[in-house]
Amino acid sequence: MNTVIVFDRHALAQFRADHPWLHLSDDVIEVSLYLDDNGAPLRLVGKRLNDDLLDEVDCDRLPAATAFAIVRCAPALGKARAWTPAGEQDVWRILQELFDTPFDATGHASAANKVRNDLLDQGYRIARQLTLEVLNSRAIKTEEPAERLRLCRAAGSVPRSLAEVGEAHRPLFMEADTWRMVAVLRDEFLLTGSKGHLTAVSTPTIGRRDIPAGLQKVIDETLFDTAPIAFSVSTTGYQDSRFIRVNQSYLDLVGRSWAELDGCKMLESGVAVDSAGRKRRLELLQQQGGYSSERAEIRVAGGGVLPVLISAKRLVVSGEAYDLEAISAIRGDTCVSLGSGNVVRLLQPAG
Template sequence: MYALTVLDHSALEAFRNEHPWLEFPEHVSEVCVYFDDNGGPSRITALEVGPDGSVVSSDVNQFGVDTILSLIRYAPLGTAKQEECPEERNIWALLEDLPVADGSRPVDEVEAERSVKLQDAYAILYDIALGKLKSLLAGARNDREMQRLSDAIDKLPARLEHLDDSHKPQFLEIDLWRFVAILRDELAMPADYEIGSSGDDKVLSREIIEQAETNALSGPVIQALFELSPVAFSISSIGQKSSRYVRVNQAYLDLVGKSWDEIRGSEMVASGVVSGSEARVERLMLLDRDGGYVGMRGEIRDAAGNVVPVVISARRISVAGQLYDFELLQRA
């Protein structure tokens, strides 16, 4: 769902009266300003009345920089709306149906099925992206733009696992990066664990719980993920003032400039790495309420005390009834 503001005919008439020096075209009947998840303007579209009286799309690139900036500033005086995004509904439906490792079958089988579902979701985005880029190519204004868009189409990754940050501009241009980033982060994360007792409701012994933790947190899939991934991962116990490091990978240690012996079992804020800021409180609230979040900005400190801006995605996972926070960190 996209947030947008609509400047209709009457709003544009007022805009023209207040900005006569811009000479905003009279035939433009509607302008829509779209906003991203952070509230910043992401794109502008417009409609105009054609010579035959029909309403057609208008080329906003002809407005000029001053006019576009003025329209963005004027947007709060328009009508706020939400635009449904069918592809978003399909993608969320696939994400909500991702398999969970509940102990009923091998973890590698669950991970394989999960990977297939994520690829199916990406295939939807790929087709949409291809269509939007081809539409832009059809309306290209010069040879340089045609070549740029042709290259973007040729380099569009057909598989989710081939996606990296070099493809971000292609998806940003067509306003699909936020969806792609979610799928990319999901692929980097392991499946949720829901390991509990089978049959009756008997209470699990401490030995069984510890064994479940060992199996879940040190299994071959997660072990390989931790050891080989260039992305920083951490697993911690939950809580605002009691969260402690359970496991991190080498990329995390490289990011913070510390050894595992220095932070092992330490309370995260007390370790000096994690900032006990309001932003962290908000992230923990999202974990408590929604079970996770994607792409939130935060800060950590390295061994030298330097502030390192990061983008964090996290999931809360359950292992034998014990909850843990699984975080993925990237430099901002």
């Protein structure tokens, strides 16, 4: 559920009194600040009275200082209420039905997976239509020919099917504020193993197939924390990738504490060694989604460099990409093979 904070006439009068140096036309009678599902500012929408008729205010043309002041004062002056974008409720209803549908982890063409795929197609059709409506509406309203052309091209670039949606389309859906829906739909699509995509749950399940989902998550968490192999999870990127989580074996291997690594950039931490090999491994993650048993080096406490083997996977969770690395030291001539297919499922909270 999202939130909108509304400045009515009274709130705007107070805003103008508190900020007499800012420009906000007197004919503006209402301003609404829409927040996303994380509570972050999404957009401003205004209304003005023009010859006794309500007209929309182009808030994109507000001076930056005025827009920032509205966002800053919204909690104190505005009235908050819940809102659900038109059509979005239908997508979440479909997703809830999808979550209640059994999933065949073997990836075989089962009846359950057919039901899931039908629901995914239905949900994406709605999300796609919402995206097109937003982009086309903005194209009609804009007075700038270049901007109209850009929006029309963007609308023409919206993938026709969920199978075609990739990271490159993320800005397109974000502009229409539909990415949060599309990201969940895409993750559920990848869950079925379609097109051989690497995902956080694409490894086959070994053991009883009727293990409760909550128990499986607890098992995965425990395996991660107690594994003798060093695991690390980071955001993606060459210069800006940051540690998200590591296990105790990783801390033992590098001789560091979690307080030293928590949220730190991998290169700035001193653990990651900047080299041509690291660039190549990141390219493999970007192009192939993972790699297995690559020789590398990491820097340990005291500044020494340790030869290691690294296997890695790129995971996509709720539309965000992460890199999971499994690392084992090379002691003498002994190499420990790390098959990336054995990397445990991660980034799903236990419960």
